[in-house]
Amino acid sequence: MLSLNRVSKFYKVGTFGGKEMAAVRDVSFDVKEGEVVSLIGESGSGKTTIGKMVLKLIEISRGSIVCDGTDVAAIHGAEVKAYYRHVQGVFQDPFSSYNPIFKADRVFGMIRSEFFPGVPNSEWDAKVDAALRSVSLDPGQVLNKYPHQLSGGQLQRLLVARALLLELKILVADEIISMLDASTRIDVLNLLAELKGRGMGILFITHDLSLGNYISEKTVILRRGAVVEMGATDKVFGNPTHPYTKVLISSVPQLHKKWAEVEAEIQARGGDDAGTCLYHRFYRPTELSGDSTEDRPAMIKVEDDHYVGCFELGQGICKV
Amino acid sequence: MSLQVSDLRVYYRSLAGDVQALDGATFSIADKEIMGLAGESGCGKSTLGNSLIRLDGRMKYVAGSVTLDGNKLPIWDQKGMNEFRFRDVSVIPQYAMSAMNPTRKIGKMTGELLESRGESYQDIKPELLRRLDLVGLSQDVLNRYPIELSGGMKQRMVMVISTLLNPSLLIADEITSALDVSTQRAVAETLVSFRDHGFVKSMMVITHDLSILYQTADSILVMYAGKLAEKAPTATIIDKPRHPYTKMLISSLPEVGIRYANKKLAGIPGSPPALLNPPAGCRFRARCPLAFEKCVEEPPFVQIAPDHSVACWKVPGSNA
Numbered sequence: 235m236l237s238l239n240r241v242s243k244f245y246k247v248g249t250f251g252g253k254e255m256a257a258v259r260d261v262s263f264d265v266k267e268g269e270v271v272s273l274i275g276e277s278g279s280g281k282t283t284i285g286k287m288v289l290k291l292i293e294i295s296r297g298s299i300v301c302d303g304t305d306v307a308a309i310h311g312a313e314v315k316a317y318y319r320h321v322q323g324v325f326q327d328p329f330s331s332y333n334p335i336f337k338a339d340r341v342f343g344m345i346r347s348e349f350f351p352g353v354p355n356s357e358w359d360a361k362v363d364a365a366l367r368s369v370s371l372d373p374g375q376v377l378n379k380y381p382h383q384l385s386g387g388q389l390q391r392l393l394v395a396r397a398l399l400l401e402l403k404i405l406v407a408d409e410i411i412s413m414l415d416a417s418t419r420i421d422v423l424n425l426l427a428e429l430k431g432r433g434m435g436i437l438f439i440t441h442d443l444s445l446g447n448y449i450s451e452k453t454v455i456l457r458r459g460a461v462v463e464m465g466a467t468d469k470v471f472g473n474p475t476h477p478y479t480k481v482l483i484s485s486v487p488q489l490h491k492k493w494a495e496v497e498a499e500i501q502a503r504g505g506d507d508a509g510t511c512l513y514h515r516f517y518r519p520t521e522l523s524g525d526s527t528e529d530r531p532a533m534i535k536v537e538d539d540h541y542v543g544c545f546e547l548g549q550g551i552c553k554v
Numbered sequence: 555m556s557l558q559v560s561d562l563r564v565y566y567r568s569l570a571g572d573v574q575a576l577d578g579a580t581f582s583i584a585d586k587e588i589m590g591l592a593g594e595s596g597c598g599k600s601t602l603g604n605s606l607i608r609l610d611g612r613m614k615y616v617a618g619s620v621t622l623d624g625n626k627l628p629i630w631d632q633k634g635m636n637e638f639r640f641r642d643v644s645v646i647p648q649y650a651m652s653a654m655n656p657t658r659k660i661g662k663m664t665g666e667l668l669e670s671r672g673e674s675y676q677d678i679k680p681e682l683l684r685r686l687d688l689v690g691l692s693q694d695v696l697n698r699y700p701i702e703l704s705g706g707m708k709q710r711m712v713m714v715i716s717t718l719l720n721p722s723l724l725i726a727d728e729i730t731s732a733l734d735v736s737t738q739r740a741v742a743e744t745l746v747s748f749r750d751h752g753f754v755k756s757m758m759v760i761t762h763d764l765s766i767l768y769q770t771a772d773s774i775l776v777m778y779a780g781k782l783a784e785k786a787p788t789a790t791i792i793d794k795p796r797h798p799y800t801k802m803l804i805s806s807l808p809e810v811g812i813r814y815a816n817k818k819l820a821g822i823p824g825s826p827p828a829l830l831n832p833p834a835g836c837r838f839r840a841r842c843p844l845a846f847e848k849c850v851e852e853p854p855f856v857q858i859a860p861d862h863s864v865a866c867w868k869v870p871g872s873n874a
Contacts (some may be wrong), residue, residue, distance in 0.1 A: 278732035
């Protein structure tokens with residue numbers, strides 16, 4: 235449904251924009267109906283940039299993003315509005331997503347005036363009511379309130395409800411629960427899982443591996459703007475192949491396993507190649523001549539639905 | 555016994571009345587112990603940490619005593635505490651990123667800080683260099699400005715500065731929350747090594763992340779809405795918690811390995827009470843599935859087993 239094909243984003247940096255910095259490099263993956271794809275990476279890995287490109291908030295430097303046959307870069311004016319009927323985003327900080335001067339349910343009113351100007355009051359109220367109930371909010375508790383009167387979890391669910399008023403196909407959820415408390419974040423996470431059950435595709439952007447593991451079918455791991463490993467979640471987490479993925483997984487604090495135990499497990503499975511990624515085992519550095527990434531394959535398949543890539547030769551974790 | 559706190563009450567002044575952020579905390583930390591302090595935002599954990607080193611203008615000392623190594627700390631007295639700060643009690647603040655003076659080179663700033671305590675920078679410098687080495691920072695960070703360091707480096711630098719005079723108690727307030735997973739692990743392990751090297755005698759690690767505490771702490775104290783809920787050795791809290799809040803909190807945490815498809819986690823319904831006029835009795839009552847008539851009386855924080863204390867009427871042994 236949503237498909238990214240060798241997407242890159244460059245920013246101009248330095249005096250007079252003389253240099254280019256790649257925030258996202260050659261990223262390709264698909265989000266299908268009823269699928270949660272989690273985009274995992276540390277700060278500066280380009281995960282939010284990808285989300286913004288999907289939402290057409292920033293331009294795509296190279297490559298293409300296609301959603302249901304529409305090329306996102308090529309649409310203008312009314313087509314963009316039509317695109318936003320199907321693709322919406324929810325962001326990290328629920329408190330700054332709202333205008334504190336207005337009541338929180340104003341976000342529903344804005345959707346109505348933009349997209350449903352002709353809908354009569356009674357029908358609209360029923361629609362809002364249904365959307366609120368589907369995110370497990372009691373309309374009486376949240377309507378007609380100011381943002382400061384609601385909790386972070388409630389505000390975040392209101393934003394999801396707002397997106398549900400449209401005929402939503404893709405939801406970009408950018409770190410939507412990292413600011414919520416432990417006791418309420420799981421409810422928002424379960425809500426996303428329910429939406430997926432209704433056929434929505436969700437791009438779940440997070441830095442927290444355990445959240446990505448809990449909810450998603452597919453995992454994409456990013457490092458410095460490039461995909462290092464992707465595939466079915468159980469394969470990426472069960473059999474990490476890139477050294478960076480191994481480092482990430484062994485660094486996640488777990489509740490019933492100490493760090494040393496997890497590391498020993500991965501070492502035992504990985505054998506002697508813990509410092510070399512499989513990408514370079516298949517494509518020896520000698521074959522990969524020059525600095526150009528154009529002629530290299532972006533990803534190689536290590537098993538069914540499990541791919542690994544590496545653009546960090548000699549300058550990072552991967553040692554060849 | 556290194557630190558003993560008994561019935562400490564610290565409120566916040568506000569126009570509407572006193573916010574009872576910390577309402578009767580009694581606990582102790584032994585020599586060589588790392589105690590984790592966990593809880594949701596607004597449960598009073600940072601208030602407890604701050605009150606042991608510096609009460610800011612809004613905070614009001616109400617009652618209770620704090621004894622460190624046999625000396626009573628005058629925590630209500632800004633000037634009187636000066637003699638203890640940095641030498642006996644030290645803190646790694648929540649935003650270590652912005653804790654350093656941006657206009658000074660780090661070495662100069664450290665020197666000024668030591669002079670303010672009547673210590674000579676030259677005398678301490680060899681030890682400072684040794685410790686920089688230990689946390690993996692090169693010596694030339696002393697000639698750099700804070701802006702030239704990455705977040706993890708700044709965090710480690712602040713850790714070294716805070717513990718330079720070998721304080722008896724170190725308070726680490728959410729020091730890993732803003733970091734990436736791999737840096738998070740390095741910082742947490744450094745913290746433990748400081749204790750092992752004897753730079754600090756005991757430590758209080760404040761965080762909302764129980765899994766970090768499982769990796770680092772010897773014991774965990776769980777707070778809820780300004781009150782202590784449960785304190786026990788780490789393994790007991792994680793594997794055999796007794797307080798209903800601790801139980802629900804731990805079972806709501808997603809872990810690597812738990813998938814929505816296999817095991818659906820549940821959050822805790824409701825939200826914590828406002829602390830301006832908190833309800834009488836157990837403050838978890840409104841969200842607790844076990845609540846009964848007796849919960850309108852306040853449950854005492856009593857010992858039910860060696861090193862294991864709980865404040866709940868439903869836990870056998872606490873009806874005494």
